[in-house]
Amino acid sequence: MKVSVDRSACYGSAECAYRVPSVFVFVDGYGEVLPGREDTGDDPEVREAAEKCPSQAVLIGE
Incomplete structure (x- = not known):
């Protein structure tokens, strides 16, 4: 599963x-996925980060 951050939804909580x-990582006021880490959507910690994102900007998909 792929993980990404929707910059248009992210408001910079850095959660x-x-x-x-x-x-x-937190870059220029927005969350970003580190290069090479896009395929970590199955990781339970990444899933929790997506669930806890206050702006729902962390996306997990195929």
């Missing part, structure tokens, strides 16, 4: 980067 710093 994803705080929860899973091995997958997410």
Whole structure:
């Protein structure tokens, strides 16, 4: 499963980067997925970060 961050929805809480710093970073006020970590959507910590994102900007899909 792929994970991504919808920049248009992200309002910069940095919750994803705080929860899973091995997958997410905080750049220019927005969360981003680290290059090469896009296929981590099956990871339980990544799924929790998506669920806990206050703006629902962390997306998991195929």
